Amino acid sequence: MLAENSIKVMGSEERQVSIGRLCIGGKAPLAVIAGPCAVENEQMLRETARQVTQAGAQMIRGGAFKPRSSPYSFQGLGLPGLKILHRIGQEMRVPVVTEVLDSGDVDMVAEYADVLQVGARNMQNFALLRKLGTIDKPVILKRGLAATIEEWLLAAEYIMVGGNEKVILCERGIRTHEHWTRNTLDLSAVAVVKNRSNLPIIVDPSHATGHTHLVAPMARAAVAAGADGLMIEVHPCPEKAMSDGQQSLTPNQFQKLMTELSRVAAAVGRCDI
Amino acid sequence: MLAENSIKVMGSEERQVSIGRLCIGGKAPLAVIAGPCAVENEQMLRETARQVTQAGAQMIRGGAFKPRSSPYSFQGLGLPGLKILHRIGQEMRVPVVTEVLDSGDVDMVAEYADVLQVGARNMQNFALLRKLGTIDKPVILKRGLAATIEEWLLAAEYIMVGGNEKVILCERGIRTHEHWTRNTLDLSAVAVVKNRSNLPIIVDPSHATGHTHLVAPMARAAVAAGADGLMIEVHPCPEKAMSDGQQSLTPNQFQKLMTELSRVAAAVGRCDI
């Protein structure tokens, strides 16, 4: 299906995506995005942001609009959460990343976030992708739970065809029969994407594995496989998290991981973090 | 995850959804929706509609907004397609079903269609589901490619919690490793849904199998498994279809199938079509 006319994701020169002073992809240093699953309140986000940036994270993540399987689960703080995230980003002088769920929310979210994220469930929400193609902010496009890599690249093309070529792919696990992990992290997707497209790709080992103790080994493996960056859930007190606590690192665990990642990045010839 | 508070999809009395004079679910006769994958032009839709209603179809389907993996594939006629569909429905005096892709399009689509369909890729497009919860038209909710039945029921709950309880589930195959069929039609989902929820469920053997010669056996099997209805692609000239021709029946094949379905429906104690 991907043929000559799908030129944007397949052109030969490797793309780098700039986010302020930062750069993701190509020969740029490993980019690490960290923060809580959801923005719960200003104090927790500030504390988390302070600790993860001190440990070396270059961007802060935090969900304001949460796509939850059940309508009765915590749905995120919405606009107030977005404003908190924005404020913390300004204070810390780091870019902030958050998810957008609907084409109708893109303009609002783009006002507050530096990078907009499309979640796995929306990978083929084409109206959302097309709308994101019209803005001038980088987009992180997560892989769908049952998406082939080909479909994922075509979803990126939906954004790029509209004029926004700042697309970063994010592998976050696919759904299989294995039930001791939340999803199955497909690290071969990193190498395939590098081979078949010119887009940068990062990895989210937190959602992929669903268990704190699996995050560090999979983060190290992602870097060794050639990932351009990582997105990692960190919560000051995982057991009290309003969502996904069982897969969040503590700030201390995150700091330790950053040291390990630095060594692996160097071993595979990627500039230090 | 589905517990006491998820009362809408799990209440004990079996729901029937009314569409004009029609009824789907419970002890109602088998409901058959037929028509082309996409509305290509007025003449072909009128011709198809005439033939499938003569053969016994009670509703006409036809896509105006097509969710295609590639942005370079035919995307549907859009609003003009919607108007054609509406006109044909009026002429034939049958309800028409079409897909809506984005929360921002719901009001427009609801103006022209009698039933709105959520496609597999949008099963967890929660903004779309919530918007559909605010209108007063029936919604057909297709199962996601990698969705569990539990997630599917929770997606229905997203619509119903908003006040619109006219939800019809549609099994259309899940994605597996098998590549001789387009997807794997999970007919056990029909029996599971009947057991675990009070919602009506129909089956789409066309998208599920992806091959014309598999549509009839799977349609018969769906009825035998207890499905409340079927959605079947029919095209006057499948080899010239702008999308999904290889899985469309000709009007003649459809007519023959309707006779077979009538027999199977009677055999399992469902009122004749």
Next chain:
Amino acid sequence: MLAENSIKVMGSEERQVSIGRLCIGGKAPLAVIAGPCAVENEQMLRETARQVTQAGAQMIRGGAFKPRSSPYSFQGLGLPGLKILHRIGQEMRVPVVTEVLDSGDVDMVAEYADVLQVGARNMQNFALLRKLGTIDKPVILKRGLAATIEEWLLAAEYIMVGGNEKVILCERGIRTHEHWTRNTLDLSAVAVVKNRSNLPIIVDPSHATGHTHLVAPMARAAVAAGADGLMIEVHPCPEKAMSDGQQSLTPNQFQKLMTELSRVAAAVGRCDI
């Protein structure tokens, strides 16, 4: 992969497999094999066999060698179980079916059983398949949990290439992400097998679904899809079964099902049972 030289499973004339006076495939009546998951003792098997044959089952099944995930689970009675099964078959004058796990056991099992079954886990146990190709007894070949239909047909070819062309395929569900059913019964495989090969195919809704209440709808659906037969677990007292009780029908439930199947078989033009 299946090409001209794979002639045995693909030749144009539809094969029938004879088992004593019985026939499976082609235009033969629906063949129903019933019995407990495992032979637990002589009395329970005799009682079950009596009831299922009265209800119309033409063959008795019962496992003597059970392939269990854990070495600490009940492994079957072994040779004594085989002898019980044989004795009951003689008494009732019906053929008996049982599973063989290893090439080294084929001769022994063939001495006592009328039909040998290869389980899903052994679908590509090529030494076992080759050995079965040298005997003169029908073989039921179950589909592997992650096998494509193509691999399944090639596994059948392994048996047939050795000279034993009495192969019956059995669809028993594939493994997917859905966890409300034990496996996902792939009924489209029935229609695909009919289209791509000349072999008879039966369906096992008990192992596929894993739940008693799903067995009847899936059995009816299998017949409507064109299956040549069914294999159904029946236990006189499911809650006391040594294995798979939660998916076994009681003899009464089985009798009711047989009446339903008779109607569906007639509706799809298959001679009555």
Next chain:
Amino acid sequence: MLAENSIKVMGSEERQVSIGRLCIGGKAPLAVIAGPCAVENEQMLRETARQVTQAGAQMIRGGAFKPRSSPYSFQGLGLPGLKILHRIGQEMRVPVVTEVLDSGDVDMVAEYADVLQVGARNMQNFALLRKLGTIDKPVILKRGLAATIEEWLLAAEYIMVGGNEKVILCERGIRTHEHWTRNTLDLSAVAVVKNRSNLPIIVDPSHATGHTHLVAPMARAAVAAGADGLMIEVHPCPEKAMSDGQQSLTPNQFQKLMTELSRVAAAVGRCDI
């Protein structure tokens, strides 16, 4: 299912498996097994073995009995291949690994090989596993294509319960919907196995990915994830290989990979190779 009585795979002390002077698991250096998919003739195996051992491989692999989907594909040289493998191992003074397909072949294969391998298709060939439990040679147990990690550990338990506790697990990819890789390498399985069992685990990136250019990144990732070793296909002339050439490295590519692996191993604190 894995509970107190499954003590062998779950005891708290991490196991090391000795193969001659070599050791796999625990704090032992990374173990690398290399060689062609199949033993094709003595000269090619000698040449390959010479080159891979010079590059640092500690063991040689080569198939004599090949489990092929089609009975018409090359099935391996059989006993003569086994003898060639044995002779080369003696000459080079390195242990040799080969696959055994059937319980009836175990004694013969054990006579010539230092390590016996159970392939993915036979992971639940319980007769084979039980027989391997009675010999005094290490066994490499590959994960089944659709096996859960729990089932895989229980398969290991089948071997160990018989008295042979020298079991090494090998992750080789699971089957998913993704078709740009042969299988989906599940590296999280490495971390899960380390957490849930005491067994050593190695990774086969060649069969998992199916493409030469994906082998090196996945091999590096496996080491970063904590794998105790690797099994890598190397062929002197991949385009002429009798099987699996498209996933084989050349000796030069292998040598380059070994240098990379050495750096990654050091970065994650594993003794150099």
